[in-house]
Amino acid sequence: MGSKKRIRLLLLLRREMRRLASRPIYWMSMVGAPLICFIFFTTLMSDGLPQDIPVAAVDADNTATSRSILRNLDAFQQTEIVHQYSNFAEARKAMQEGKIYGFFYIPEGTTRKANRSEQPRISFYTNASYLIPASLVYRDMKMMAELAAGAAGRTSLLARGYTDDQAMAFLQPIKIDTHAISNPWLNYSVYLSNTLLPAVLMLMIFLVTIFAVQTELKDGTGRQWIELAGGRTWLALFGKLLPHTVIFTLMIVFAQIYLYKLLNFPLNGAMWHMLLLGLMFVLASQNLALFICGLIPSLRWSLSLATLWGVLSFPICGFSFPVMAMPPAIQSLSAMFPLRYYFLIYVDQALNGWSLQYSAQYYAILLIFILLPLTNMHRLKHSMLNYEYLP
Amino acid sequence: MNFIKNVINVWNAETRKFIVDDGVLVFFLIVPFLYPLLYMYLYSREVVREVPAVVVDDSHSALSREFIRNVDASPDIQIIDHCSDIEAAKLQIKNHNAYGVIWIPADFNKDIAEGRQTQVSIYADMSGLLYYKSLLSACTEVSLDMNKEIKAVRLSGLSDREKEVAVQPIEYDYVPMFNSQNGFSTFILPAVLMLLLQQTLVLGITMMAGTERERRRRKNLRLTEEYGSPIDVLTGKGLAYFIFYCLISFYVLCIVPKLFGFNQLWNFFDLAMFVIPFLLASVFFAISLSTFVNDRESCFLLFVFISVPLLFISGISWPACSIPTFWKYVSYIFPSTFGINGFVRMTNSGALLPDVKTEYIALWVQTGVYFMTALLLYIKLYRSESTPETEEEIAVDLDVEKDED
Numbered sequence: 045m046g047s048k049k050r051i052r053l054l055l056l057l058r059r060e061m062r063r064l065a066s067r068p069i070y071w072m073s074m075v076g077a078p079l080i081c082f083i084f085f086t087t088l089m090s091d092g093l094p095q096d097i098p099v100a101a102v103d104a105d106n107t108a109t110s111r112s113i114l115r116n117l118d119a120f121q122q123t124e125i126v127h128q129y130s131n132f133a134e135a136r137k138a139m140q141e142g143k144i145y146g147f148f149y150i151p152e153g154t155t156r157k158a159n160r161s162e163q164p165r166i167s168f169y170t171n172a173s174y175l176i177p178a179s180l181v182y183r184d185m186k187m188m189a190e191l192a193a194g195a196a197g198r199t200s201l202l203a204r205g206y207t208d209d210q211a212m213a214f215l216q217p218i219k220i221d222t223h224a225i226s227n228p229w230l231n232y233s234v235y236l237s238n239t240l241l242p243a244v245l246m247l248m249i250f251l252v253t254i255f256a257v258q259t260e261l262k263d264g265t266g267r268q269w270i271e272l273a274g275g276r277t278w279l280a281l282f283g284k285l286l287p288h289t290v291i292f293t294l295m296i297v298f299a300q301i302y303l304y305k306l307l308n309f310p311l312n313g314a315m316w317h318m319l320l321l322g323l324m325f326v327l328a329s330q331n332l333a334l335f336i337c338g339l340i341p342s343l344r345w346s347l348s349l350a351t352l353w354g355v356l357s358f359p360i361c362g363f364s365f366p367v368m369a370m371p372p373a374i375q376s377l378s379a380m381f382p383l384r385y386y387f388l389i390y391v392d393q394a395l396n397g398w399s400l401q402y403s404a405q406y407y408a409i410l411l412i413f414i415l416l417p418l419t420n421m422h423r424l425k426h427s428m429l430n431y432e433y434l435p
Numbered sequence: 436m437n438f439i440k441n442v443i444n445v446w447n448a449e450t451r452k453f454i455v456d457d458g459v460l461v462f463f464l465i466v467p468f469l470y471p472l473l474y475m476y477l478y479s480r481e482v483v484r485e486v487p488a489v490v491v492d493d494s495h496s497a498l499s500r501e502f503i504r505n506v507d508a509s510p511d512i513q514i515i516d517h518c519s520d521i522e523a524a525k526l527q528i529k530n531h532n533a534y535g536v537i538w539i540p541a542d543f544n545k546d547i548a549e550g551r552q553t554q555v556s557i558y559a560d561m562s563g564l565l566y567y568k569s570l571l572s573a574c575t576e577v578s579l580d581m582n583k584e585i586k587a588v589r590l591s592g593l594s595d596r597e598k599e600v601a602v603q604p605i606e607y608d609y610v611p612m613f614n615s616q617n618g619f620s621t622f623i624l625p626a627v628l629m630l631l632l633q634q635t636l637v638l639g640i641t642m643m644a645g646t647e648r649e650r651r652r653r654k655n656l657r658l659t660e661e662y663g664s665p666i667d668v669l670t671g672k673g674l675a676y677f678i679f680y681c682l683i684s685f686y687v688l689c690i691v692p693k694l695f696g697f698n699q700l701w702n703f704f705d706l707a708m709f710v711i712p713f714l715l716a717s718v719f720f721a722i723s724l725s726t727f728v729n730d731r732e733s734c735f736l737l738f739v740f741i742s743v744p745l746l747f748i749s750g751i752s753w754p755a756c757s758i759p760t761f762w763k764y765v766s767y768i769f770p771s772t773f774g775i776n777g778f779v780r781m782t783n784s785g786a787l788l789p790d791v792k793t794e795y796i797a798l799w800v801q802t803g804v805y806f807m808t809a810l811l812l813y814i815k816l817y818r819s820e821s822t823p824e825t826e827e828e829i830a831v832d833l834d835v836e837k838d839e840d
Binding site for chain 2: 069072073077080081084085087088089090091094095096097098136137139140141142145163164165166167168169170171172173174175176177178182185186189190192193209210212213214215216217218219220221222232235240243244247248251252255259262343344347348350351354355356358359360362363364365366368369370371374387388391392395396398402
């Protein structure tokens with residue numbers, strides 16, 4: 045780099061740092077907003093799994109057996125019986141009012157029928173419009189029902205002289221054994237925070253990058269900015285966005301150190317794989333935003349598109365609902381979101397700890413995002429020099 | 436009477452203003468119109484089906500083949516390959532061809548024949564909770580069915596009824612209420628719709644306020660150009676947004692779910708009574724927030740990202756009973772917290788207004804509080820207009836004073 049260029053670059057860097065320092069909105073959105081979200085998500089779900097979800101019981105049988113079933117259910121960590129209702133309608137009403145997430149129903153005569161081998165039926169209900177608590181309540185209640193049925197069966201088998209192992213082999217000839225190494229959904233914070241933190245940062249990168257670039261047009265300083273770079277678009281962009289890159293990279297490195305070192309979230313691969321991913325993700329997000337600036341030379345419209353892209357990233361990256369189960373058109377569309385690749389690489393590298401080669405294709409696609417502005421930055425320069433801001 | 440005249444004038448002027456502002460209309464019209472459709476389309480399949488999995492069958496028996504056939508036949512799982520060992524199977528996962536492995540041990544058939552308990556192992560890919568669920572539930576269902584058959588064979592001396600009772604001494608039923616399919620979009624959509632109403636109101640209103648600030652800075656516009664006192668202007672503007680959003684809410688909350696055949700168990704009158712304070716609280720909340728906005732576009736940077744935490748803090752995905760106290764109090768700041776909870780219960784479980792009393796009252800309290808904060812903001816704005824703002828102006832004023840001395 046020639047010395048003239050170097051001086052220009054220094055001037056550009058100084059200019060941008062002054063701009064960043066002069067407006068609180070930059071600090072708020074580059075550091076404040078992501079930090080608030082980092083702290084929010086990790087403290088919100090710091091329990092890992094919800095504890096003592098309120099449920100209720102309707103014990104119409106009211107015998108020693110039925111009471112012992114309910115006592116056992118209460119002993120499960122995730123559920124707590126907060127109330128006993130005298131009939132089904134009352135329990136249903138409480139669920140409607142949002143007081144409980146589920147209830148266990150033991151009809152009258154259960155114990156009597158069980159003793160007479162008449163195969164009684166117990167039921168449990170969950171409020172499935174709340175998916176996470178409902179699935180946990182379901183798990184505990186199903187376990188309880190199985191245990192109740194198993195206990196009755198075991199008692200009669202042991203009475204016939206079976207050993208414990210023989211009884212289990214009789215009751216459950218085939219058992220399903222699950223293996224999920226460093227199982228992320230035993231802890232929702234691990235499952236969600238690993239994607240939500242970079243996702244929020246990405247949203248802010250989109251918006252701040254576009255805001256910083258297009259505000260030049262709005263304030264009428266675009267020409268001065270490009271001229272300071274001697275008319276070199278790339279120098280102008282580099283000088284402008286390098287301070288952003290540094291701040292955002294520090295933010296994502298902070299997030300990763302916070303997750304993997306402080307909170308000890310599972311990291312089965314090398315830390316530097318994640319750091320490389322972090323850097324590439326920041327660059328990919330910045331450059332996708334730049335590409336949008338080149339596409340639409342209007343502050344407001346490019347911000348609108350970036351907002352849509354950023355907000356849509358959350359569902360479409362597939363971390364909560366798999367992309368595989370989305371309609372084909374959406375599956376293809378999901379390829380155009382950097383967050384998708386962050387998520388896929390995180391799964392391969394941090395959760396599964398596989399070698400880099402299995403994620404190579406995803407790193408390569410992030411590289412394509414980084415190169416996107418090559419296609420249309422001449423348009424950005426043109427608009428900086430010639431366009432007027434329209435509110 | 437003057438008050439009513441002023442309010443109507445402001446309402447009229449404000450509506451005319453945003454109806455021609457395409458920046459605001461993106462938030463007020465395009466997003467509420469299109470985003471729910473896009474979102475619904477995304478989750479239109481509700482549940483995950485036919486997750487690709489591979490199988491390692493070390494048993495090579497009729498029984499193991501039956502197990503595999505039954506799993507493959509279930510709607511949750513599709514067996515795409517048979518692998519010779521676990522390593523080969525894991526490679527299929529690493530290459531992202533399959534999301535799960537089912538391993539049947541060599542002793543599978545022998546164990547069952549000799550009355551020992553045997554074990555089928557499943558390995559799930561980490562990338563999605565729902566893959567794991569599909570794999571686990573498909574295998575569990577198949578094993579339960581086969582267990583019944585195996586037990587029935589062992590009890591060959593008994594009558595059919597006796598067998599049934601011995602196999603399952605107590606029966607049980609599971610009923611997922613208020614979302615009978617356990618569907619993903621039934622769970623997330625009502626919350627997203629309410630949040631969308633609040634957030635587009637916040638973005639649109641703060642964008643308008645930002646535009647006004649910019650114009651005022653350029654001295655093209657003074658508040659006094661508009662009509663009446665702060666309370667007249669605030670009421671008029673609030674009314675303009677509120678009435679416009681009554682129409683938007685009808686589309687978002689009533690028509691969108693209908694288009695996609697969703698639960699709609701609400702009673703229209705109760706729902707309308709509930710949505711009124713929700714909209715009013717959101718409108719005045721947004722006007723109060725506009726105090727942080729200095730120009731037209733800063734709303735994007737300040738308020739878009741809040742949507743994500745707001746969805747989580749509302750208690751829909753993460754249960755309200757597990758939200759730490761501090762965040763619970765924070766959640767009371769936002770109309771969406773109460774709006775989402777009330778609407779979800781009304782639409783999914785047919786709750787009536789008395790069933791959502793707490794939320795309903797909270798929204799009216801918020802309406803009152805945010806009306807007051809918005810009013811304070813307007814009074815402050817009016818005051819700042821009547822006092823000189825820039826240093827030059829102060830200097831000029833001082834000069835004038837000197838001259839007068």
